[in-house]
Amino acid sequence: MAQIKAPELRSPYGWVHGGPFQLADFRGKLVLLDFWTLGCINCQHILPDLRRLEEEFPDTLVVIGVHSAKFSSEQQTRNIHKAILKFGIHHPVINDADLRLWEEYAVRAWPTSILIDPDGFIIGQHSGEGVYQALRPAIMKALETHSERLVTSPSPYQQAEEEGGNLRFPTKLSLGPEGSIFVADTGHHRILNILPSGQVQMAVGSGEPGFRDGNLMQAQFRDPQGLAWKTPELIVADTGNHAIRSVDFSTGQVTTLAGTGEMGYYWDDEAWNEPVLPNSPWDLALVGSEVFVANAGNHQILRLDLDGKRTTFRWAGTGHESLHNAPRQEACFSQPSGITYGGMHLYVADTEASVVRRIHLITGQVDTLLRDGGRSSYGDEEGPFDTTLLQHPVGIATQGDRVFIADTYNDKIKVADLNRERVKTLAGGFDEPNGLVVMDKHLYLTNTHMHKLIRIDLDTFRSEVVSVYA
Structure with a gap:
């Protein structure tokens, strides 16, 4: 079966959090792309799974959020940044406002997670919730298969700055x-x-x-x-x-x-x-x-x-x-x-x-x-x-x-x-x-x-x- 090379992470709308990065920056590591949009409840549901994977594989896995908007308001970098603060996301996020990456990766639903091996090839994909259970076996197998080529170093995560005063993101x-x-x-x-x-x-x-x-x-x-x-x-x-x-x-x-x-x-x-x-x-x-x-x-x-x-x-x-x-x-x-x-x-x-x-x-x-x-x-x-x-x-x-x-x-x-x-x-x-x-x-x-x-x-x-x- 022919291997599929992962398309490069490019967007005219730039990076919202962290970056800019290219996939080549992570050669020797596994990369997990999370295609999400900020108002999607299922996208919010998988954040604990992503955090769990980040914590379990801190030196060999890099999680990158690809924000592919459903609504026009969600295309705006400022609104994505607010969502990153609200949800406590610390992995890098790129703004895919024109859905170019969404199309290049043939994504059809929010959320979709795509796993890329240390050589830059796609080795796994999962749509919907249950990301940890669905992709952890593939991550473990890939780590074993590519053990000789793995580069172990801390992933490029950074905590977003705090906002708010006596109230912080008040709702109801x-x-x-x-x-x-x-x-x-x-x-x-x-x-x-x-x-x-x-x-x-x-x-x-x-x-x-x-x-x-x-x-x-x-x-x-x-x-x-x-x-x-x-x-x-x-x-x-x-x-x-x-x-x-x-x-x-x-x-x-x-x-x-x-x-x-x-x-x-x-x-x-x-x-x-x-x-x-x-x-x-x-x-x-x-x-x-x-x-x-x-x-x-x-x-x-x-x-x-x-x-x-x-x-x-x-x-x-x-x-x-x-x-x-x-x-x-x-x-x-x-x-x-x-x-x-x-x-x-x-x-x-x-x-x-x-x-x-x-x-x-x-x-x-x-x-x-x-x-x-x-x-x-x-x-x-x-x-x-x-x-x-x-x-x-x-x-x-x-x-x-x-x-x-x-x-x-x-x-x-x-x-x-x-x-x-x-x-x-x-x-x-x-x-x-x-x-x-x-x-x-x-x-x-x-x-x-x-x-x-x-x-x-x-x-x-x-x-x-x-x-x-x-």
């Missing part, structure tokens, strides 16, 4: 007690309770990433996001731990309601009436005593009854990533990352499809609120529902007949008028807005990439930064 929000707001301070692995003035009333979590129950100061989270307050308890989507946690302020204890740290996958008719493991739970919506979970990692909506078994069950979605409207158990979602409640519906920011979905709480019917142009249709258009375009929306909130949308990759907040069936831009100029919550006449939002909390007056539409201080 929830109303709290006595006019306060809970903020998921995701990059600091903690939750803050903040007054409208910006004063921090309390921090929950040690600030170190981990998975540990205990008191409010000692408990550990990993990249927490979705929040839902029901006195005296705050429910937390502990995204990086694939878990749902409870913060009980009456006892001062953090406990785990669902999740073991492992990702749960369930398809079609599997496990509808039994507890399931969350998979990158991204956001929460409280309806009475029920918590609905935007389970981004396997494209489903889960349900947890606080007055019942207090664990997660499947509620909507087959598990297949698609844009398909149907009764809730037959519908398909595409990385749902925002969820809220209004009237008789749940509203879902179906992020990878760049649409807003709506689920009727009684009938269970799932439909698409705004323009349904298919999973590849996105843009920045406002007006009638059937012509509106979004780009990777992540946050959503309701107030009466209005649905507020964090149009994340367009750096805007848009509002959908359910009566007039029209969408308009409320405010813009943000940097990946994410979580939204309405308090009285104000809309609060996290401006994630600027590490800020923003308040918009819904009468005057003026926005201001809420300075967070201890």
Whole structure:
């Protein structure tokens, strides 16, 4: 069988982190290329596998990220750099914005991992998750086969610089007690309770990433996001731990309601009436005593009854990533990352499809609120529902007949008028807005990439930064 020489790593958009490098710089080493894009949940899922391989083979394997964008916003070097900081990536990353390398390596899916031997020939390829299990045997075999030609030296990894202040990559929000707001301070692995003035009333979590129950100061989270307050308890989507946690302020204890740290996958008719493991739970919506979970990692909506078994069950979605409207158990979602409640519906920011979905709480019917142009249709258009375009929306909130949308990759907040069936831009100029919550006449939002909390007056539409201080 003819060997295939690995194409050279060239891009007019340059290197985002580390570099510039050529494959010749790594002759005598194994090279693992990771084709990824920053908004892809499966790409995020394999980062622990890549770190594990980097740590296991520090002198003989070089991991290089090839960022091949799906959305136009993801082509920008600045946004890729922010993602590198957010995800803690320290291997080199090249910007393949025009998909030249994607085509030269015949890649067809995110993520795809390609293994190159010490002589520069392709010896392995894997698409999807499970990279460690799939490629470690090939790495071990290649190390044995090429043992006489191996060059052992430290790989060119470098830690990205720290960013942020009192907040670091904040994401989701929830109303709290006595006019306060809970903020998921995701990059600091903690939750803050903040007054409208910006004063921090309390921090929950040690600030170190981990998975540990205990008191409010000692408990550990990993990249927490979705929040839902029901006195005296705050429910937390502990995204990086694939878990749902409870913060009980009456006892001062953090406990785990669902999740073991492992990702749960369930398809079609599997496990509808039994507890399931969350998979990158991204956001929460409280309806009475029920918590609905935007389970981004396997494209489903889960349900947890606080007055019942207090664990997660499947509620909507087959598990297949698609844009398909149907009764809730037959519908398909595409990385749902925002969820809220209004009237008789749940509203879902179906992020990878760049649409807003709506689920009727009684009938269970799932439909698409705004323009349904298919999973590849996105843009920045406002007006009638059937012509509106979004780009990777992540946050959503309701107030009466209005649905507020964090149009994340367009750096805007848009509002959908359910009566007039029209969408308009409320405010813009943000940097990946994410979580939204309405308090009285104000809309609060996290401006994630600027590490800020923003308040918009819904009468005057003026926005201001809420300075967070201890």
